Amino acid sequence: MKIYGVALLSACFLIGKLTGRFLGQLLNINSDVGGVGFAMFLLMTSSLYLRKKGWWGEESDSGIWFWSAMYIPIIVAMAASLNVKAAMTGGALALLAGLCATVAGLLLVPVISKIGNHSEKNQDGDN
Amino acid sequence: MEITNQIIDKNGLIFAFLLVGGIMLFAKLFSKKITNNRIPDVAIAILFGLGLAFFGEKKGLADIPLFSGLAILGGSMFRDFSVVATAMGADLNKIRQAGLAGVISLFVGVTISFIVGSYHSIKYGIF
Amino acid sequence: MGYSDAESLTTIGAGACTYIVGPITGSALGVSSNVIAISVATGVVKTILTTILTPLIAKLIKLDNPHSAVVFGGLIGTTSGVVAGLAATDVKLVPYGALTATFYTGLGCLLCPSIFYLLLKFII
Structure with a gap:
């Protein structure tokens, strides 16, 4: 049943959000501390566990896949309902920060690629 | 005309699905025909969404009653839910x-x- | 001159990760809609630039084998940009880049509104 998938997703979502809020309260800041991240981690581990136990079917998966595929359209809807007029002055900042973050990431590729480069052949073999 | 408005008013979220579907299709065609697939349609769709937000004020395009469903679809509840669902791909x-x-x-x-x-x-x- | 509240700075920093991490961090910390808009724009700029720049400098950064594609996916993280950029460089590398990029948003959503936010708050 597809609803089992959606229900598992909802459970992970709510537990993750609760954990985030609870952590926020514990740290004395009135916000959600990494709730979505916790929820994602929970979904990864719980679906893995259920699959191992053989309690998880393809049908249940598809209930989650639907929502996963909806995230781009939802981000587009969000983008269309933001206060962009007030954000105009930040346009240059967005360009600059986006540019520098991209260039920094690209330039680090050869540096970090040096780590464990001998495993390259193994990876070739795996796939 | 008034009946049309009434129906859209009562079914704002559904109308938002239709709208975003249209934007995604437009972005796909734009990416293919104008940028020769060089710029991902996802990025174009989000930029287009941000551009549409200029037609409104604080809540972007969703400030216009006809398009208020966009704020529900793009609100934090659906957004966080669908992003958590993407963890299934990992x-x-x-x-x-x-x-x-x-x-x-x-x-x-x-x-x-x-x-x-x-x-x-x-x-x-x-x- | 600059912007100084830790919540907004964290949101823009998260936006520089991906256009998803930005708004999620922003609403978790309760920043206003225009700051979220800037963070989304930052993430989109990163996606587009990654797509354009990757094939141009692939040789320079030795992005020509599965190992460096895995590293590339982890460093850049914006899945759509990574996939499009690698596809324009060498289609065979796409699955390797996507392998790490799929974890990036989750890690970003975990770290940005928590440890990174607290660190920034502490520094300011």
Whole structure:
């Protein structure tokens, strides 16, 4: 049943959000501390566990896949309902920060690629 | 005309699905025909969404009653829910395949981007 | 001159990760809609630039084997940009880049509104 998938997703979502809020309260800041991240981690581990136990079917998966595929359209809807007029002055900042973050990431590729480069052949073999 | 408005008013979220579907289709065609698939349709769709938000004020396009459903679809509830669902695409077993360099690159990537982004907003400011 | 509250700075920093991490961090910390808009724009700029720049400098950064593609996916993280950029460089590398990039948003959503936010708050 597809609803089992959606229900598992909802459970992970709510537990993750609760954990985030609870952590926020514990740290004395009135916000959600990494709730979505916790929820994602929970979904990864719980679906893995259920699959191992053989309690998880393809049908249940598809209930989650639907929502996963909806995230781009939802981000587009969000983008269309933001206060962009007030954000105009930040346009240059967005360009600059986006540019520098991209260039920094690209330039680090050869540096970090040096780590464990001998495993390259193994990876070739795996796939 | 009034009946049409009434129906859209009562079914705002559904109308938002239709709208976003249209935007995604437009972005796909734009990416293919004008940029020769060089710029991903996802980026074009989000930019287009941000552009549409100029027609409104605080809540972007959703300030216009006809398009108020966009604020529901793009609100934090649906957004966080669908983003959590994308965790299904990430198989924790595969992280071993990525190896040490893969894991290090993830942490370095998130950290560097964050530092670069926040550094520029301190330096140049948003407003 | 600059912008100084830790919540907004964290949101823009998260936006520099991906256009998803930005708004999620922003609403978790309760920043205003225009700051979220800037963070989304930052993430989109990163996606577009990654797509354009990757094939141009692939040789320079030795992005020509599965190992460096895995590292590339982890460093850049914006899945759509990574996939499009690698596709324009060498289609065979796409699955390797996507392997790490799929974890990036989750890690970003975990770290940005928590440890990174607290660190920034502490520094300011």
